[in-house]
Amino acid sequence: MSETETNVETTTSLWGGGVTPYKGISHIKLGMWLFIISDALTFSALLFGYAYLRNASPNWPDPFKFFPSILVSTLMTFCLLTSSLTMVLAVHHSQHGDRAKAFKWILATMLGGMAFLVLHANEWRELIHHGMTTFSNPWGDSMFGATFFTITGLHMTHVLSGVIYLGVVAWRLERRKTFDDEVEVAGLYWHFVDLVWMFVFPLLYLMSVDMGGN
Amino acid sequence: MTATAEHGESHGGMRLMYIVWVWLIVLTVAEVLLAYFQVPLTVMLLLLIGMSLIKSVLIMAYFMHLRFDRASLTWTLIPAMVICILLMCIFFPDSVRLGSIGLFD
Numbered sequence: 001m002s003e004t005e006t007n008v009e010t011t012t013s014l015w016g017g018g019v020t021p022y023k024g025i026s027h028i029k030l031g032m033w034l035f036i037i038s039d040a041l042t043f044s045a046l047l048f049g050y051a052y053l054r055n056a057s058p059n060w061p062d063p064f065k066f067f068p069s070i071l072v073s074t075l076m077t078f079c080l081l082t083s084s085l086t087m088v089l090a091v092h093h094s095q096h097g098d099r100a101k102a103f104k105w106i107l108a109t110m111l112g113g114m115a116f117l118v119l120h121a122n123e124w125r126e127l128i129h130h131g132m133t134t135f136s137n138p139w140g141d142s143m144f145g146a147t148f149f150t151i152t153g154l155h156m157t158h159v160l161s162g163v164i165y166l167g168v169v170a171w172r173l174e175r176r177k178t179f180d181d182e183v184e185v186a187g188l189y190w191h192f193v194d195l196v197w198m199f200v201f202p203l204l205y206l207m208s209v210d211m212g213g214n
Numbered sequence: 215m216t217a218t219a220e221h222g223e224s225h226g227g228m229r230l231m232y233i234v235w236v237w238l239i240v241l242t243v244a245e246v247l248l249a250y251f252q253v254p255l256t257v258m259l260l261l262l263i264g265m266s267l268i269k270s271v272l273i274m275a276y277f278m279h280l281r282f283d284r285a286s287l288t289w290t291l292i293p294a295m296v297i298c299i300l301l302m303c304i305f306f307p308d309s310v311r312l313g314s315i316g317l318f319d
Contacts, residue, residue, distance in 0.1 A: 021284075021286040021290075022284065022286060022287065022290075023284065024283075024284060025283060025284060025287055030287070033287065033291055034291075037291050037294065037295045040295055040299075041295065041298050041299065044298075044299045044302060045302060048302045048303075048305065051306075051309075052305055052306065052308075052309040053309070055306065055309040055310065055313060056309040056310070056312035056313040057313070058313065058316070066249065066250060070246065070249060070250075074242070074246050077242050078239070078242070081235065081238050081239060081242065082235075084235075084273070084277055085231065085232070085235045085277075087277075088228075088231045088277055089228070089231075092228055092231075187277075187278075188278055191273055191274075191277045191278045192278070194273060194277075195269075195270050195273045195274065198266050198269045198270055198273070199266050199270070201242075201245075202245050202262040202263075202265075202266055203262070203266075205249075206245055206246065206248065206249040206258070206262060207255070207258065207259065207262065209249045209252070
């Protein structure tokens with residue numbers, strides 16, 4: 001906190017105007033945060049809906065075998081977590097004025113996101129192959145398919161749009177059209193996508209492990 | 215050491231970020247192990263939610279560097295979100311009722 005800032009806060013009345021509680025936080029950053037909060041509530045509502053239906057259902061299916069489903073989804077989690085780390089590196093380098101390195105780390109982040117998408121799409125393909133739709137599945141309560149495809153589908157949409165978003169930011173970085181803030185804000189979005197998966201993965205996958213026996 | 219601390223004042227320093235990443239991986243492995251060892255579902259749910267909350271706090275505080283931003287940002291965003299999410303819990307008793315009348319049977 002700088003000296004002038006402290007002076008402003010002590011000499012000006014808070015009601016006099018001209019004082020912002022978000023000093024140092026840019027508009028696009030605050031905007032992104034507000035979007036993230038509302039999006040977090042969307043995902044919360046979907047996860048609550050899933051928990052509600054599961055709690056009311058007497059035969060909720062647990063179709064995921066530990067191998068390969070859980071191991072593959074663990075690998076997907078690893079991809080997302082690591083892509084978050086590479087995004088932190090990208091923001092770090094862009095804030096230190098190293099555009100070339102920032103650009104490379106954004107590409108690495110996009111790669112992590114794409115690996116996640118490929119693995120996830122492959123899993124969807126397999127589930128659909130086994131006869132799972134949003135209306136029915138061979139294992140139990142039909143609502144399982146609806147909740148699973150809705151939640152993971154919305155999350156995949158976020159990852160896909162995140163990859164495109166990062167591509168645009170990388171392109172603008174390369175063309176020197178962007179500024180540090182933009183990389184940081186893209187990073188916020190990317191970490192949020194990672195954060196959502198930290199709830200989707202345990203609640204949808206780990207809670208639905210086939211405990212054997214059939 | 216002091217140089218790193220000064221250098222990373224605004225964004226926590228990269229060393230700290232690697233440590234956070236390792237913790238996130240460790241917690242994820244712990245979650246997967248819970249599934250592997252087939253812990254009773256209620257216990258598992260509580261542990262999973264607990265660990266996921268820790269992970270989300272780690273991501274928000276360090277990766278999204280909320281800890282290093284102005285506190286007013288945190289106070290604007292987080293309490294509102296938490297209260298809204300808690301309000302959603304109000305629906306849960308109804309799911310028990312639906313289960314008891316056997317709507318899904």
